[in-house]
Ligand SMILES: Nc1ncnc2c1ncn2[C@@H]1O[C@H](COP(=O)(O)OP(=O)(O)O)[C@@H](O)[C@H]1O
């Protein structure tokens with residue numbers, strides 16, 4: 001199994017890059033683990049308490065469960081990936097049955113920040129977009145898809161997203177094998193990564 005870690009700040013285009021790769025690679029050969037599925041269970045907290053969580057700090061992620069699931073997949077066993085609701089800020093209780101594939105992509109803002117998980121990646125990719133571009137994308141997406149309003153996104157950006165990005169995400173570029181510039185749609189970079197994956201299939 002080839003394991004690829006894809007990190008980068010919120011709104012840089014990780015999900016878009018992964019979807020482009022999925023579209024162009026042979027069906028059934030590539031599987032995805034999304035870091036978003038592994039936000040810690042917050043059922044013991046009220047909604048008002050959950051809103052106050054710093055979701056951009058590594059402690060908000062259940063890295064042990066990601067590693068456990070990736071280890072099982074590497075052994076050839078299927079896993080049940082939790083489904084997360086950004087509207088409720090909690091796991092929904094549903095799961096996605098995820099089968100082992102020749103290529104497994106692990107995608108999320110902080111997937112390169114955890115040393116043990118990082119060691120499990122054969123290829124490490126960092127998707128870069130400038131912070132103003134990412135903020136614009138995040139505003140659009142969170143308002144249309146995640147039920148947020150302008151003030152909420154801007155306030156979260158200032159208090160947590162920006163400082164956490166500088167502390168835990170941007171420095172991870174140092175570990176990347178490939179950095180994809182993604183201020184604009186980058187079909188050349190997608191083609192290069194696709195070729196590398198196809199070579200290993
Ligand atoms: N290169 C790009 N140019 C313009 N918009 C983009 C680009 N890549 C992604 N987007 C848009 O930005 C938003 C965030 O992209 P997404 O892939 O969800 O980012 P991430 O998973 O890194 O948070 C989405 O609405 C997506 O359509």
Ligand SMILES: O=c1ccn([C@@H]2O[C@H](COP(=O)(O)O)[C@@H](O)[C@H]2O)c(=O)[nH]1
Pocket residue numbers: 009010011014036039055056085086088089090108109161
């Ligand atoms: O309950 C939650 C959990 C996370 N977030 C925000 O999501 C982004 C990470 O997702 P991307 O798709 O990579 O943007 C992170 O910056 C968290 O702030 C949330 O809003 N609510």
